Amino acid sequence: MNSGGDKIKFRDFVHEKWEYIQVIIIFFVVVSLMASIFTVDSTSKFIGIFTPLMVGGMTAWVAWNQFQLSKEQKEISKQQADIAKKNKKIAKNKLKLELFEKRYLAFEDFVEYFSSCHDLDLDISHYINLSPEESENYVSMHDRRAFIDPIYQRTLNEIKEIKSRNDESKIKLQVTLTRIIFLFNDNIHQILLKFSKDIHQYGNEVYELLLEELENFKDAAMGNSALITTDVTKFIEKRHSLGRRLHDEILKSMEPFLKIPK
Structure with a gap:
């Protein structure tokens, strides 16, 4: 039932041990030739001398193969060690790059907010x-309230968006x-914390300014007062001051942490 499998196993065995089989065949061929040429006594003496030589030769041949195998194994081990070393270096560089990316993204959040x-x-x-149509009708309008109210409400909504975005950005920065504490250090954390508070305060001050300006526009358009600027x-000045702080203080403090890893 399993004759096919046995044949395959036998063939694989012969293929694997073929070098040994060749030596054995040669040995028996030589012995047979000696037996046919010389007398039994001469052949026996020859065998007595030749057999140790054959055994020694086979032993040396096996030892040589083991030496070559050991040499190959050492080379493979060396290659594996080199690969492991390279993989370790790659992993280390990858961690450095990931840390750099996280630091840069954090810094980018503050730059975008500013x-x-x-x-x-x-x-x-x-x-x-x-x-253009509103500008044309601004002077000749008859019903001032009906004309101004939609413009006022539209502008007010846009100004409120400034306040909303400012508050959302503050939450994002928190x-x-x-x-920041884990990506940089406590000193940079304190610098950026104060900077973010100052930016948020500036955004709120601009919001209050625009609300005041909008009310002035409405009063002037309704004829209640002259337009006040x-x-x-x-x-x-405050905007420029924040810009200088970003460049002179913050960027210089963070620069050592924002170098691209080599």
């Missing part, structure tokens, strides 16, 4: 943004600040 507040326009007309010099 930019969002820094780029706020301080001119209320930017938010009122009268259409999450980032918890990571608020001096925004202190806002511009």
Whole structure:
């Protein structure tokens, strides 16, 4: 039933031990030739001399193969050690790169928050943004309240969006600040904590300014008072001050941590 499998096993065995089988065959062939050429006594003497030589030769041959095998195994072990060393270095560099990416993303959160507040326009007309038709009707309007109320409400909603985005950014930065301690150090955490508070305060101050400017626009449009323009010099100075802090204090403090790993 299993004759096919037995044949395959026998064939594999012969293939694996073929070198040994060849030596044995040669040995018996030589002995047979000697027996046919010489007398039995001569053959016996020859066998007595030749047999130890054959055994020694086979032993040496086996030892040589073992030596070669050992040499190959050492080479394989060396290659495996080199591969393990390279893998360890790759893993270490990967961790460094991941840490750099996390640090950069945290820093980027603060830059984006600063930019969002820094780029706020301080001119209320930017938010009122009268259409050409509204600009044309502004002077000749008959029902001032009906004309102004939609513009006022539209602008008020846009200004409230500034407040909403400012508060959302503050919450987002609070999450980032918890990571800053682990990604950088306590000193940078304190610097960024104060910076984020100052940015949020500036955003709220701009929000209050725009609300005041919008009320001035409404009063002037309704004919209740002349249009009053608020001096925004202190806002511009504070904006520039925050920008200098970002560049001179924060960026320089974080620079050693933001170097791309080699």
